Amino acid sequence: MKRQTADLVRALATVNKHMPRVSTELLTGAMTAERQREFAGLLFGLASLLTSHADEQEPKDPVTLVDRVRATGRELLRLATQLEAEAVSGPNLQEVGRLLRALAEVLDLYGGKLPIPPATADPPEPPSP
CATH class of the missing domain: 1.10.287 (Helix Hairpins)
Known part of the structure; x- marks a missing residue:
């Protein structure tokens, strides 16, 4: 497996690990704006890795x-x-x-x-x- 693919899978696992807590905190109103921004940063990083990975797959x-x-x-x-x-x-x-x-x-x-x-x-x- 390519290193870039392994990095992408790790980033997906990290976001997946946080999803239940993030969902619960958002639903209950317990998630601060700062923590929302931190999670958004994780999502932006994931999106960037996924885009780069897709670009590498194209001829x-x-x-x-x-x-x-x-x-x-x-x-x-x-x-x-x-x-x-x-x-x-x-x-x-x-x-x-x-x-x-x-x-x-x-x-x-x-x-x-x-x-x-x-x-x-x-x-x-x-x-x-």
């Missing part, structure tokens, strides 16, 4: 512009969720900043190479009153 085709935009979009959605849960650190924000800069560079490079759609000969009709 290594050349990275396209669509792939880069999709991957950056996923990271932004993950970061937004972490920000909502107040479970994000400075290095996480810096990493997303690097991703966005890299994406901007790729978009600049591809922007000049994409075909320009032909202009229509007639302007659109204005709506009738």
Whole structure:
């Protein structure tokens, strides 16, 4: 078994071990906001490991512009969720900043190479009153 798979299985077991207590504490209102954020951190870590594991399972085709935009979009959605849960650190924000800069560079490079759609000969009709 690959090390990454073993790490993922351990993370799943850790989250599974905490689920009964977390569920009970949430239902009874006994779980503090801080403990909720800590558990959210475990879930974010698990989600990150699972995403990485899934990415490793896919064939290594050349990275396209669509792939880069999709991957950056996923990271932004993950970061937004972490920000909502107040479970994000400075290095996480810096990493997303690097991703966005890299994406901007790729978009600049591809922007000049994409075909320009032909202009229509007639302007659109204005709506009738």
